[in-house]
Structures are given as structure tokens and as C-alpha cells.
Amino acid sequence: MKEFAYSRANGVREALVMVAEQENGRFLGGGTNLVDLMKRGVEAPDLLVDVRSLPLAGVREDDDGDVVIGATTTNSDAAAHPEVRRRYPALSQAVLAGASGQLRNVATVAGNLLQRTRCAFFADLSTACNKRVPGSGCAALAGVHHNHAILGTSPSCVATNPSDMAVSLMLFDAVVHYETLDGEGEIPLSRFYRPVGDTPHVETALPAGALITSVRLPRATAGERSRYRKVRERASYAFATVSVAADLEVRAGRVHEVRIALGGVASHPWRARIAEEELRGGPAVPERFRAAAEAELAAARALPHNGYKVTLARNLIQSVLTEIAG
Numbered sequence: 001m002k003e004f005a006y007s008r009a010n011g012v013r014e015a016l017v018m019v020a021e022q023e024n025g026r027f028l029g030g031g032t033n034l035v036d037l038m039k040r041g042v043e044a045p046d047l048l049v050d051v052r053s054l055p056l057a058g059v060r061e062d063d064d065g066d067v068v069i070g071a072t073t074t075n076s077d078a079a080a081h082p083e084v085r086r087r088y089p090a091l092s093q094a095v096l097a098g099a100s101g102q103l104r105n106v107a108t109v110a111g112n113l114l115q116r117t118r119c120a121f122f123a124d125l126s127t128a129c130n131k132r133v134p135g136s137g138c139a140a141l142a143g144v145h146h147n148h149a150i151l152g153t154s155p156s157c158v159a160t161n162p163s164d165m166a167v168s169l170m171l172f173d174a175v176v177h178y179e180t181l182d183g184e185g186e187i188p189l190s191r192f193y194r195p196v197g198d199t200p201h202v203e204t205a206l207p208a209g210a211l212i213t214s215v216r217l218p219r220a221t222a223g224e225r226s227r228y229r230k231v232r233e234r235a236s237y238a239f240a241t242v243s244v245a246a247d248l249e250v251r252a253g254r255v256h257e258v259r260i261a262l263g264g265v266a267s268h269p270w271r272a273r274i275a276e277e278e279l280r281g282g283p284a285v286p287e288r289f290r291a292a293a294e295a296e297l298a299a300a301r302a303l304p305h306n307g308y309k310v311t312l313a314r315n316l317i318q319s320v321l322t323e324i325a326g
């Protein structure tokens with residue numbers, strides 16, 4: 001492992017300056033992803049600025065009734081907060097479906113959003129990976145790729161985003177707040193993750209050196225009936241094969257409002273807007289849920305080993321919507 005310096009920041013500005021002054025400086029949350037990747041040599045920062053002592057932890061309600069989750073709030077605390085559980089249950093369920101109790105106790109909300117892909121080729125320095133070394137190729141295309149993406153892929157990269165939390169945050173139209181030395185900014189999660197294109201190494205729209213300060217859940221998108229369901233290769237402690245976050249409001253047998261987001265299928269949490277459009281105003285019945293899922297997945301481009309994800313995603317969307325409607 002390459003040598004690196006470690007510092008603890010006492011204020012947001014101090015943290016921003018520390019990272020700006022070091023060419024290869026990085027913020028450190030729980031370290032559950034970044035330090036793992038450093039041990040493998042995938043990431044090699046010269047300086048880690050620990051942000052956990054900054055006053056950014058905690059969940060609160062702002063004047064508009066939005067729920068604001070501080071960037072350094074642990075995954076466990078975010079999932080357990082009464083307002084998150086009551087108004088955004090799919091978020092609580094998603095977080096609790098991820099990792100293990102020990103990991104959730106140290107992993108932070110900002111770190112979860114910025115965790116890197118679990119593509120085995122990304123983590124293996126001996127193979128080609130455009131995300132790790134731009135322009136080097138994508139070994140997954142001809143390798144074992146049963147866990148790779150089926151939507152929004154490009155010839156440059158077929159890796160998936162591993163975050164469960166981000167899928168539910170996408171469902172609720174969450175907004176990421178950040179700070180740079182030039183001031184504060186915000187990005188809706190729907191624009192936070194960049195399309196893969198031919199630059200898979202550029203993963204987010206976050207400005208260079210920006211510190212995430214919080215994630216805001218709008219009051220208007222709260223969904224007390226919302227659900228998160230995750231299919232994985234073993235019952236716990238595994239990343240999503242496919243996951244679905246959904247919220248549905250049925251009035252007089254018809255879909256009044258619906259939101260659906262998918263995990264495990266793309267380089268970023270996938271908002272299923274085609275399916276949502278298909279469903280609005282129509283009968284809230286399983287056949288319609290299935291047809292809407294098929295419409296969404298018509299754009300799927302499966303590789304030889306991951307075609308099963310198209311069927312799985314379709315069935316999962318239908319099943320979760322049927323459960324909520326019931």
C-alpha cells in the first residue's frame with residue numbers, strides 16, 4: 001500500500017483547503033470503500049482528510065418540511081431515524097439491505113453515494129478497465145459479466161453502481177448539497193451520476209474538490225407506502241443483483257401516482273420513467289405493471305451472461321407494485 005498522509009479537519013472550509021492544496025487529496029468518511037481500494041492499489045491518494053469530526057452528522061427537518069440528512073450521518077443512523085422510517089420507508093429498507101451492521105455503523109451517507117463499482121475487473125489491476133485507466137479497454141465485455149449492467153451501458157463500460165441507498169434516494173428525487181471554496185451548490189440526484197458514454201471514469205457531476213454536506217429529501221416526494229426489494233446471490237451481506245424501489249398511489253382502482261427506481265442494472269440508480277409514464281392514469285393491475293416494466297426494459301442491452309437480469313427486473317417491478325397496490 002502506498003504511503004499517504006492523514007489529517008482531521010475541524011471545519012468545512014479547512015477540509016476544503018486541505019484537499020485543494022494537495023494534488024491528490026481525498027475526503028475520508030467511514031473508509032469502508034476508499035481504504036479497501038487503497039489496499040488493492042486501485043485508489044492511491046497522497047492525503048486523506050477525515051471529515052467525520054465536521055458538524056455534518058444528523059437528520060433534521062428544514063423550514064419547508066424537507067428531511068435533511070447530514071453527509072457524515074452513518075448509514076445506521078439514517079436508516080433508524082423516525083422521520084426517514086415514517087415518510088421514506090424505502091430508504092430505510094434500502095440502507096438496511098446493504099452491507100452489514102458493523103459496516104453501516106461506520107459508513108457515511110456521502111461515502112455511500114460515492115462508493116465505486118464492484119466490477120471485479122475494476123478492482124483487478126491486471127485487467128483492462130476504462131473506469132480505472134481511461135482508454136485501456138473493458139475486460140468485462142469478454143469476461144464473466146453476469147452481474148453487469150443491462151441499461152445505459154456503452155462499449156466503454158458495463159459496470160453497475162452498487163449503492164442500495166442511492167436507488168431509494170433516486171425514487172424520492174433527493175438533492176445532493178455540497179460546498180466548494182467558491183461557495184455552496186446543489187445537484188438533484190437525477191443529474192448527480194453521469195451517463196457512461198466514453199468517459200466511465202467521470203462518475204458524477206460533483207465539482208472537483210467538492211465536499212458533500214447533506215442530502216435533502218423533498219417533503220413533496222415522501223411516500224409512506226414505498227418499498228425497497230433487493231434480489232442478491234445470498235440472503236445478506238451481498239450487493240444487489242437487481243433491486244427495485246417503488247411508490248404507488250391508487251385511487252378508485254387507477255394509478256394516481258407512481259415512482260420506480262432500479263438498482264443493479266446500470267452505472268447509476270435507474271429511474272424507470274418510461275414505466276411510470278405507461279402506468280399513470282391506467283388500471284392498477286399486475287398485467288399493466290408487467291407491461292410497463294417491459295416497456296422500460298425494451299432498451300436493455302444484455303450481454304451473453306446477464307440476460308436473466310431483464311426477466312428478473314421485469315418480475316421484480318411487477319411484484320413490488322402488486323404488493324404496494326394490495
Ligand SMILES: Cc1cc2nc3c(=O)[nH]c(=O)nc-3n(C[C@H](O)[C@H](O)[C@H](O)COP(=O)(O)OP(=O)(O)OC[C@H]3O[C@@H](n4cnc5c(N)ncnc54)[C@H](O)[C@@H]3O)c2cc1C
Nearest residue numbers: 029030031032033034098099108110111112114163164212
Ligand atoms: C463487505 C462489504 C459489503 C457491502 N455491501 C453493500 C451493499 O450491499 N449495499 C451497499 O449499498 N453498499 C455496500 N457496501 C458499501 C458500503 O456501503 C460503502 O463502502 C460505504 O457506504 C461507503 O461509505 P464510507 O463513509 O465508508 O465511504 P469512504 O470509503 O470513506 O469514501 C467513499 C468515497 O466517498 C468520498 N467521500 C466520503 N465522504 C465525502 C464527502 N462528505 N464529500 C465528498 N466526498 C466524500 C471519499 O473520498 C471516497 O471517494 C459494502 C461494503 C463492504 C466492505
